[in-house]
Amino acid sequence: MNEQEFLAGYDPTAYPAVAVTVDVVALTIREGALHLLLIRRGQPPYQGHWALPGGFVRPTEDLATGARRxxxxxxxxxxxxxxxxxxxxxxxxxDPDRDPRMRVVSIAHLAFAPDLPDPVAATDAAEAGWLPVTALSGRQLAFDHARVIDDGLERARSKLEYTPLATRFLAPEFTVSELRGVYETVWGQPLHAGNFHRKVLSVPGFVEGTGTSTERGGARGGPRAKLYRAGDARLLHPALLRPDREETIR
Known part of the structure; x- marks a missing residue:
């Protein structure tokens, strides 16, 4: 039997139906706090529960296209x-019982971006909003999205250790102090300003100077701060470890 004959007689209904969805853990920093995009479901299942933005993948989409849509x-x-x-x-x-409608496999994605606007709830959502990560405790989340969010937050915190993705939370030009603010916000830990500055500038390709400075000094009237942009590094070597992980490795 050749492939054409095989496909002509192939019956996909002979197998249990499985649907594929995408969910997005979208993170941004607002007013100095890490925020997560959530929607309140406007229809069953889990009507009234908060959930990650997502939905079924369309027949003509690949997974990344569905997540971006x-x-x-x-x-x-x-x-x-x-x-x-x-x-x-x-x-x-x-998990077979993660969705009460049918067997649904979700491919979750993680998104970083600066200055994302207030969301507009889609037709199947009752509400949408950026919620501080610190305010998630006690909220009723749909499906297994609590687990997905935990995984997404840990991935984001880990990625900041060994990749330059912290720069994705910032404008194209930024100060080292603003970059430190991203690390402190995502990690939830204060960092020593001088040590952080030294480490950032010691990592080849992490940031590069623009040759310009901020228009004015800091809040206390200090010198103007130098502006940087993301460099061409894809991995940070040496890595910038979280303070608690540095202690563990030592």
Whole structure:
């Protein structure tokens, strides 16, 4: 039997139906705090529960395209700004009973971006909003999204150790102090300003100077701060470890 004959007689209904969805753990920093994009479901299942933005993958989409579409629908961002968002696959979630409708496998994605606008709830959502990560405790989350969020937060915190993705939370030009603020916000730990400055500038390709400075000094009237942009490094060597992990490794 050749392939054409095999496909002609192949019956996909002979196997249990399985649907594929995408969910997005979208993170941004607002007012000095790490925020997560959530929607309140407007229809069953889990009506009234908070959930990650996501939905079923369309027949003509690949997984990344589906994730970007779902994120664009909730944020109202156009193609130009969507291209600036870092999006990567986080993991797959396929417990048989994770969705009461049918067997649904979700491919979760993690997104980082600066200055994302207030979301606009899609037609199947009752509400959408950026919620501080510190305010998630006690909220009723749909499906297995609490687990997905925990995995996404740990991935984000780990990525900041060995990749330059912290720069994705910032404008194209930034100060080392602003970069330190990203690390402190995502890690939830204060960092020594001088040590951080030294470490950042010692990592080849992490940041590069722009040759310019801020227009004015700090809040106490100090000297103007130098401006930097993201360098060409893809991995940080040496890595910038979280303070608690530094103690463990020692």
């Amino acid at each position: 779902e994120l664009a629908e909730e944020t109202g961002l156009g193609d130009d700004r969507m291209r600036r968002i870092h999006l990567e696959q986080l993991g797959s979630y396929g």
